[in-house]
Amino acid sequence: MTSIYDADGKNIPCTVIQAGPCVVTQVKSEDSDGYAAVQLAFDDKKEKNTPAAMKGHFAKAKTTPKRKVIELKGFVKDWKPGDVITVDYFNNDIWLDVSGITKGKGFQGVVKRHNFSGVNDATHGQHNRNRAPGSLGASSYPSRVFKGMRMAGQTGGKKVKILNLRVMKIIPENNLLILKGSVPGSNGSYLIIEK
Amino acid sequence: MNLMDVVKEKYAAENSLPDFKAGDTITVHYKIKEGSKERIQQFRGTVLQRRGNGNTETFTVRKMSGNVGVERIFPSASPFIDKIDINKRGRVRRARIFYLRKLTGKRARIQEKKY
Numbered sequence: 001m002t003s004i005y006d007a008d009g010k011n012i013p014c015t016v017i018q019a020g021p022c023v024v025t026q027v028k029s030e031d032s033d034g035y036a037a038v039q040l041a042f043d044d045k046k047e048k049n050t051p052a053a054m055k056g057h058f059a060k061a062k063t064t065p066k067r068k069v070i071e072l073k074g075f076v077k078d079w080k081p082g083d084v085i086t087v088d089y090f091n092n093d094i095w096l097d098v099s100g101i102t103k104g105k106g107f108q109g110v111v112k113r114h115n116f117s118g119v120n121d122a123t124h125g126q127h128n129r130n131r132a133p134g135s136l137g138a139s140s141y142p143s144r145v146f147k148g149m150r151m152a153g154q155t156g157g158k159k160v161k162i163l164n165l166r167v168m169k170i171i172p173e174n175n176l177l178i179l180k181g182s183v184p185g186s187n188g189s190y191l192i193i194e195k
Numbered sequence: 196m197n198l199m200d201v202v203k204e205k206y207a208a209e210n211s212l213p214d215f216k217a218g219d220t221i222t223v224h225y226k227i228k229e230g231s232k233e234r235i236q237q238f239r240g241t242v243l244q245r246r247g248n249g250n251t252e253t254f255t256v257r258k259m260s261g262n263v264g265v266e267r268i269f270p271s272a273s274p275f276i277d278k279i280d281i282n283k284r285g286r287v288r289r290a291r292i293f294y295l296r297k298l299t300g301k302r303a304r305i306q307e308k309k310y
Contacts, residue, residue, distance in 0.1 A: 002202060002250055009274045016198045174201050 041066035100184035104157030203249035218285030244291040284308040
């Protein structure tokens with residue numbers, strides 16, 4: 001992340017994203033595959049690290065091997081294999097949705113995972129209650145813990161979509177997209193950007 | 196390719212400050228917006244540190260206002276900075292001279308750099 005200044009001189013926190021060039025490697029249709037989708041490939045990799053089957057797949061679209069291949073649905077425009085989608089695709093957009101895998105935090109307690117407050121210093125003398133979840137519910141009725149009760153567990157490392165991030169700037173020479181705010185995942189991770 | 200470097204370069208050209216570092220005495224002329232009017236105010240003091248790089252760099256200026264020390268942190272890339280005058284070049288051994296906060300009177304002097 002970085003920050004840039006807008007027209008009013010306000011300092012805006014921003015994320016820099018390389019959005020493209022993505023190559024269309026396959027177009028799936030209702031007739032041949034049972035559903036309509038477009039397969040996009042992004043991020044060059046070496047030919048020697050590419051399995052022969054994938055080499056053939058990329059050769060079909062007349063492109064070099066790519067690291068990330070995903071399928072997306074719901075394109076309005078008709079794409080053909082070999083077409084390149086660059087950051088210009090977002091030229092007229094003000095708001096974009098970004099989804100990605102969040103940073104994995106491992107097995108975390110309820111304070112980090114569900115923003116419980118803990119009891120801080122009010123432990124009443126007990127030595128290990130500082131970050132405990134407290135009561136899980138009532139006693140003889142219902143005599144069970146309700147489903148979905150917020151407890152400790154694996155935190156992060158799941159897919160999240162952030163809605164309506166404002167486009168601050170587009171740098172077409174480097175295919176860079178500068179969005180206001182933060183996006184899921186660590187530096188260098190892959191994202192899906194939607195209109 | 197580092198994406199951040201690309202953005203940094205893009206914005207570096209727009210705002211270039213004179214070369215100053217910790218120990219120097221500078222005057223920062225900065226714009227203040229009051230409603231629709233804009234006026235320029237000056238803040239003169241000693242630079243305590245410059246930190247960060249590129250678009251997020253900031254510097255800290257300390258001055259004594261009467262008996263009270265006043266510190267202000269300016270973002271280097273801020274469009275509100277009109278200009279910066281360098282009044283004195285100080286000779287200090289550190290890049291960050293926070294020890295200056297504890298010193299008063301004659302001890303708080305900084306030797307001027309001789310060329």
